[in-house]
Amino acid sequence: MKHNILILCIVLALVAIVGHLWVTTDGGRLPCQLCRPSFRNSMALPDLVAKTLPAVVELRPGFANWLGAGVLISNDGWIMTAGHVVEDQEVMIATMIDGVKYMSVLIITDPNDDIAILKIDIKDAPYVRMSKVYPRLGQSVYIIGHPLGVFNSVSAGIMSNIHIDEAPFGVDLIMTDAEVTGGNSGGGVFDTSGCLIGIVVAETVYFTGIEANLAVPVSKGRELLNGYLRTQEAETTCDCVDVSFVR
Structure with a gap:
């Protein structure tokens, strides 16, 4: 016995x-803590959201029934958003986190990349810095936008793909599994330092039922704005000026 x-x-x-x-x-098998988006080596997600939330605005046209989001990228009022949020509107109403509204003017847009740059007349605006590093596959990210008209909502996930340039999209996009729905368009995709790495442009569902939440890399918007500023010989406090473009 x-x-x-x-x-x-x-x-x-x-x-x-x-x-x-x-x-x-x-x-x-991976430990369970590695199977979920991790913000362990950075600020806690609630702190990151509190840091970046004031820079995300709601964008509405004056006499139409759609809305989207935009992200302030300088303290003097430059806003980056998705081109289809603006469509053919020359002026959009930008609402800040405190409810204050500004008239934002469309400055330049690139239909090919679905990026638009607007400007509001403001001083000392809250803003976020744009990442100078291209997104990495698998990195943790979070999104702030206005899905279904719910002001300033947050979702989190990972970077699922960093180069999507084949059909049906036709442009270089990045993909995340962070949840996206109507009203998120133009919102920001942020890294674990609170830097802007992309602008939400689409939610696509493949025939398999798999969701693909897509964003334009922030480098596209930086390049668009820099090109405009150099053409206009303008000055700005935006930290995107005269930095190396991310390819």
Whole structure:
């Protein structure tokens, strides 16, 4: 009897050791904390949201029934958004987090990349910095926008793909599994430092039922704005001027 108990103990110990190795080795199952978006090595997500939220505005046309979001990228009122949020409107109403409204003027748009730049007359506006580093596959991200008209909503996920340039999209886009729906368009995709890495442009559902939440890399908007400023020989406090473009 004692001999059988000893054998049973040895077997159970071996099972425990093998199970531990299977969970922790590179070829095995990932620890559960690595299976979810992680903000461990940065500010906590609520703190990041509090930091970036004031820079996200709601955009509405004066006499139409749609809305979208935009992101302030300088303290003197430059706003980056999706081109289809603006459509053919020359003026949009920009609502800040405190409810104050500004008339934003369309400055330049690129229909090919679905990016638009607007301007409001403001000083010392809250704004976010644009990342100078191209997104990395698998990095944690979060999105702020106005899905279904719900002001300043947040979703989080990872960067699922960093180069989508084939049909049916036709332009270079990035993809995230952070939830996106109507009203998120023009909102910001942010990294774990609170820097802007993309502008939400679409939610697409493949025939398989898989959702693809798409954004334009912020480098596209930076390039568009820099080109305009150089043409106009204008000055701005925007931190995107005269920096190396991310390709």
